[in-house]
Amino acid sequence: MGVPDASGDLSSEMEVDAFRRLFPLRYFERHLSESVRPDARPLGRARDTTLALGAVASAHGSALAKIGSTTMLAAIKMEVMTPSTESPDEGCIAIDFHMPPICSPIVRPGRPAEAAPVISKQLSDTISSSGMINLKELSLVSGKAAWIAYLDIYCLDADGALFDAALLSAVAAFSHLQIPIVSLNDDGKIVVILEEDDGTKLEKEPVNREKRKLTLSSIPFSLTCILHKNYILADPTAEEESIMETLVTVGLDSSSRLVSFYKPGGPVLAYTSAVQDCVALTRQRVKELQEILDEAISGMEID
């Protein structure tokens, strides 16, 4: 591990590692007092973030997001359904978040991770309350047919800030989403026209020739911070999350409105100044993430 040590011989290396395991909190506090973290990041800096669109060829929209080594794979599959009678001209989105045993030693095969349903719920809350997707755009024939978007997010490596990475991959998958072309058949049913038929002449007029991309109005991004004493650590790793337990997740949309301020308990109380500091850190981070997303989208267009 990259612990800076001038002497660098093996014995002192062992001591640092032992110290880290035996007194994890003191180990971190020694770093924090020097305004640096064990992975050489300043306190307010998030880890390097990469985004790749179209990682799953068989899905209608997909993305792979990495924040540090936290990796999330999101894929969207579109299906036609009959809309409910309460909202006949709206489609719907079903979000599921999976944590397979591959992602972390805490998850054991056979029993689902405790965090998974919570993150799944948080994701659907954030996406619906931000109003990023206009559900009316998912309608095909009012009262008869609409799209249901199945968004599945798989956590491949859980190294902290799971919600941030999951939200980023979800948002990226939606911006990559290409809605399949459908047409009405003789019985008045909706049928999907396969991509290969595109070149040949279509027998039936497609229902949705123009509406193949969703317009994403205000895109939400989030940043998780750890509060510890007076320190605020942005984008924690799994090790940091297990040692310092007070987590705050702030979600802001592209016009800087608050989509979510999520603090589930924790021994440290958040005062107004901490709230404002977390929001300020998130503002910066949203700009970074917006650039990363724009870059990934423009990269796709060149291809």
Place this chain on the structure above:
Amino acid sequence: MEIDRDHGRSPSQLRPLSCSRNVLHRAHGSASWSQGETKVLAAVYGPKAGTKKNENPEKACIEVIWKPKTGQIGKLEREYEMILKRTLQSICILTLNPNTTTSIIVQVVNDDGALLVCAINAACAALVDAGIPMKHLAVAICCCLAESGYVILDPTKLEELKMRGFAYLVFPNSVLSVLPEGSSLVEGEPMENGIITSVTHGVMSVEEYLKCLERGRAASAKLSDFLRRSLQSQLSNDSSKAA
């Protein structure tokens, strides 16, 4: 007695509160808490020996089981369980009973808005009844943001549907201490201003959130007085339980 906001409840007026402790015979501690028509029953069993897997055996473990009014528990209830667990962990003194598990069972009796908040208050009163060591109490409040930007407190289910956004906030209750005035200030703010838990839904500006915080704090002072009064009044006629 029940006054609805449509029938003249002011924006920051809470619904009638009621809290009774020691309502269940077999539990180590129990309480029922109601805010208007919303009512939650909480029971505490423990501390029992041993902790579950993946929990730190050097500390007491807290387990929350959420029982909805009907049906199976879903994602929403799992989230509530997690929020309750983390909130209660932060107010209990976990190092006093290491390697033990305390179970809190929350039974929803009736849901008419502000359910999570009601459950947190009920669980807190039940923990007091069970004599679990705690740093301080927690008081929970639900703030709603209406379309026009004003804040209303403690919504009913109908009101919740009409709102643009809402925030569930949990604050520590005001501590009565012998320390001189101002010694408990943290960064110029009294301790009870710190947020233990915050969950928001819907879009709001940062200023609106801060406004919710301010209104929530003001109301939590009243709630914490109510909690203290109701716990103290029951303490005197409580000796039968000890026997």
